Amino acid sequence: MISIKLWVYVLRRILILIPTLIGLTLLVFVLVHIQGNNLILAEYINPRLTGQARELEIQRLTQEFHLDQPVYVQYFYWLGQVLTGNLGYTNTPIYSGPVTTAITLFLPNTVVLSLFAALLIWLIGIPLGVFSAVNRDSPADQGIRVFSFTLYSMPIYLIAIALILLLGVYLNVLPFSGEVSPQMVAGLSWFRDGISYPTHVLLIDAILHGDYAVAWNAFLHLIMPSLTLALAVMAGIIRILRASMLEVLEQDYIRLARAKGVPERVVNNLHARRNAMLPVVTSFGYTVAGLLGGVVVVESVFDFPGIGYWTTQALLNNDIGGIMASTLLFGIVLVLTTLILDLVYAVVDPRIRY
Amino acid sequence: MERVKERAKVLEIKDLRVSFHTRRGVFKALRGVDLELYKGEVLGLAGESGSGKSTLGLAIMGLLPRNARVESGEVLLDGSKDVLKMLRDYGSRDVKFDPRKNEKLIKRLNKELREVRGRALAMVFQEPLTSLNPVLQVGYQIAEAVYYHDPMRLVRRAISRNRCTQADLRDLMTTLKTKGEEALIEEVEKRNLRGLEEQILSIWRRQDIHEAKKEKLILSLDKHKLDSKDRLGISIYLRGLQRVPVLGRLAKDALIKEGYRLAVEILTYLGIPHPEKVVRMYPHELSGGMRQRVVIGIAIVNNPEIVIMDEPTSALDVTIQAQILELVSSLKASSNRSFIFISHDLSVLAEVSDRIAIMYAGKIAEVGPVKVIFEEPQHPYTKMLMDAIPTMDKTELKAIPGSVPDMRSPPKGCSFSNRCPFVMPKCKEMEPPMVEVSEGHKVACFLVGERK
Structure with a gap:
């Protein structure tokens, strides 16, 4: 039924x-x-x-x-x-040809980048928000609040530059330009003119061809752009999650969960978190909108050949085909996201009537 | 009255003082409460709103909010376990009260009391509409209470049902019919099928179906075998691997699934129609009365010694209220549990209680057997309360003039002195001590002392 x-x-x-x-x-x-x-x-x-x-x-x-x-x-x-x-033709310094081909070349990279960012948000942002609320007013909570508020107030390119300076220049542990070090891919049969085959995602292609040194290098190049994206999005999520967790923890059903002797870990991570995530899911539509804008900036700053990088190039070169196609693409992604979010919401909150 | 004295005390509260620290001042919610609860009785706790009765319930459970300071007193479970020791050690110290420090202690207390809560002590809260978690299925919320206290019970149930044969069930059925329940339990032990007896008895004790139907249900118990996933989950649990990430999930799923079966039995017992469907529903799909039954189900599923019911009927309409009261009476009759039944409604308490304690302004004003309290109340407050109960032959209700004193600065002497028609000068000076007027009947009033 x-x-x-x-x-x-x-x-x-x-x-x-x-x-x-x-x-x-x-x-x-x-x-x-x-x-x-x-x-x-x-x-x-x-x-x-x-x-x-x-x-x-x-x-x-x-x-x-x-x-x-x-x-x-x-x-x-x-x-x-x-x-x-x-979708017409695009003519930019990084690619000239049919727009549909451009999308198949650049979109997979952006998808991988976003998935990495999403993974980081899930692994870092959500636990931090829960921890912060459960240990309210502790020094750790104060630290997390300062951290998330700082990130929340920073424009995304500033986060990118700060990370480049910190991890790339002073500590010099991570690369911060392009998708791979050029000397790594020189003369490879499956890598021509900055395009890898067959999936066009360097990390996956390198693994497919068994070239793990290149894969590792590509992975290192992914860290900073995805971390920048993740940090920018995480800031908002931590703040919303902390606030809604604090509210949920005061509810009668949390008291009942304690009254029936459920371990604190389960009270926080199941009984409270599942309810506290609802506002986070609601706000995720805005988050994705921000993320799409973020992708354009991040890929440009890091010279990462994704859809955002291509969009920037199209804009700079008055490339009508590219501009129309990328605008359309971003619009469709946003509309589909809201649809998926509505469905997710109906699944996570049984009270939603459909 | 003799009988009351013989019974063992299961709970003892001594000189409990709790205050709430708020921005508007320090509210003294409990100001020296002494109370006992005996095995197998229902203690009714009556009082106006703000008299501290709910705070008392929460204090017994150790579920006080972070701004509650336990200034002194003990809550002794089974005569030994001191529930509030940790909070009292901090609260009784002569330092500025810091809710943050108190909260840290409450967190430690939550860990410490986990084993006790839900198993020895259970509580039903006032608001059935907000007491259940909106995003978890009803069955899960019941099953979980068993899973975290007595997982082996679920394992035994599942395994014994899986192992029993049609012949076993026929034999057990005959034993049950000819020799009774005790013999059945022995027979089950003998056949190494522990866990099956509660499943048979929960059907056998049903009152809504005919005997032949019960027999049919019992004989078909062996048709509900475990599937391979459940068997895997249970064997993971039995090998002690429930803490391993993915395996633990399988073990929990299997045991919770058995818990759903147990939840169906509990809900049937509590008179919920179509329990098999209800366990898969979410709280918002149930009516207030049904939700309160579910909450009661969660409270009794582990057979706790003490159940605290904090105004369980106040949010419900009168017909549902009557059903819930009937349910509480039958629960009392069918077990040796003790209940604390908190209510502001004396007529409700008269129906279910063995003893009644009247609270006023954070203290017990009068406590005694229900008959004595209703027929010969001694405390002026109790007397006036009795006059304020509406009945058919009264033409006018007598309200008690005045209002409860401000609990930020309670009066020096008797807290009822500002409303009492028999007030004497010394009532304003000293607090009246508790005087035992007859067996088990205690009153805190100078009038009673005078007369003696």
Whole structure:
């Protein structure tokens, strides 16, 4: 019974996504096309063409992109292309070619980076928040509060620079530029022009090819960017979790758990934490939004070839195809995250009716 | 009254003084409480709100909040275990009270009392709506109470049921029918099937179904065998590997699953319809009365000696209240447990209690057998309370004029002196001592002393 209800709920949520996504595409399209046709022409026209040839090329492109039509007609042509999987072309110093290929090249790296960050948040942030609340007002709690508040008030690039100075320059224990040391991958058959094959994630590819020295090097390069991301997100999570834990620990059901002789460890980590996580899950939508912005900054600071790095390059080079595609991509990720969060919420809180 | 004296004391409270340190001042919640609880009795604890009755319940459990200072006194379990020693050692010291230090001690106390709570001492709280954890299934919340105190009971239940045959069950059924429950327990021991007897008896003692149906249920016990995952979990537990990360999880899952079966039995006993469904529900899916039954189930599942019930019926409507009271009476009749039943409602207490203690402003004003308290109350406060109970033939309710004194600065003498119609000059000067007027009937009032 309940599971059928859940599926109906999921289906309804997915249907609601359709208008949201249409709105998103409209916004992306209008934001770019509000600047006129010249920007689009500049992207695709060969700068070496002159005179008659240039005129012909402009005519051809106008035809191809329906630039002589009204904007809303252009929008539907574009939407049709997007739906059939054609996102146009990108032209940046790090990659030139179809946008879809660019995404398959850069997205896996960002996913791995985010997963590492998520792992760090889970392993460090959540226990710190719980510990801080359980040992309220102790020196350790004061320390954690100062730590999280400091991080919370720092812009993400500042965290990145602080980490680079501390771990990369003064202590000199971790690399902080690129995804791998260039001398490690020179002359490797599966690594060409800064792109590794077959998954395009250097760490995984190196393991697949049994090259563990390269894998270790790639892993070391992952630590600092993922740590920066994790620290930026963790700060908020620790603060929310601590506050909600403190509130939950005062509840009657915690007193009842103690009254029936449940060990303190279980009271804190099951009875209290499961309830205290609900506000954290709620706030996670905002966290992901922050994370996406964070990815762009972090990948640029660390020269890490992910989707954020590519986005920055697209922006700097007036690359319309790249800008539209990455904006769309970030939007879709955010919308899907909220959907997943709603489902997670329905699972973790039995009181939610769907 | 003779009988009361013969019984063993299971709980003794001596000169307990507790105060709450708040921003608005120090509230003296308990100001020297002396009380005993005997085996197998229901002690009713009555008083107005703010008289300290709930604080007393929490103090016995050692569940005081961090701003509660235990200034003096003892709570003795079974005549020896001093529950509040740690808090009193700090609270009685003549230093500025720091709730943070107190909290550290409370944390240590929580660890120390873990074995006692839920096993020897259990408590039912006032608010059934907030007492259950909203994100855990009802069955888990009951099963867990057994898992952390007596996991071997769950193992025995599971293994004996898994091992027994149809022939065993038929033999046991005949023994039960011809020779009674004692003989059944012996027979189960003989066959090395310990753990099966409680499963048979929980069906046998049911009153909602016909005898033939009970027999059928008992004879089908052997159909509920363990699956391979449960067997794995239990063997992990028996090898002492429950602390190993992943294996421990399997062991806990298997035992908790058996705990769900036990929870179904408990809920059936407590009169909840469709217990097999209810154990898989979350608290918000149950009504207030059902939730209170679940909380009572959690309290009694380990057969504790003492159950403290803090206004268990106050948040419920009257019909549910009557059912819960009936339940408490039957629990009392079917076991040798002792109950402390806290309520502000004297008519409720009259129904369930053997003895009643009347609290006023953090002290016991009068304590005695229920009949004596209702028929010949001695303390002016008790008398006035009795006059304030609504009945059919009263035309006007007599309220007690005035209000409870400010507990930040309680009056020097008798705390009831400002409202008492028989007040004498010395009432304002000295606190009246407890005087025993008759067997087991004690009163703290100078009027009683005068008359003697």
